[in-house]
Amino acid sequence: xxxxxxxxxxxxxxxxxxxxxxxxxxxxxxxxxxxxxxxxxxxxxxxxxxxxxxxxxxxxxxxxxxx
Numbered sequence: 001x002x003x004x005x006x007x008x009x010x011x012x013x014x015x016x017x018x019x020x021x022x023x024x025x026x027x028x029x030x031x032x033x034x035x036x037x038x039x040x041x042x043x044x045x046x047x048x049x050x051x052x053x054x055x056x057x058x059x060x061x062x063x064x065x066x067x
Contacts (some may be wrong), residue, residue: 039060
């Protein structure tokens with residue numbers, strides 16, 4: 001069976017690259033969402049939790065709790 005390739009158009013604010021780790025985007029309103037998947041304490045998490053050392057690893061204990 002041969003499948004046809006197709007494209008899905010997703011609207012973004014991307015305009016142009018501005019460097020190896022940056023890009024130009026259209027002006028937009030920020031949505032205040034933070035999503036952490038690495039289970040390491042960095043960035044704004046440390047600003048809100050000042051007693052936590054940077055790069056603290058949070059491991060799943062099997063009980064649904066993080067330590």
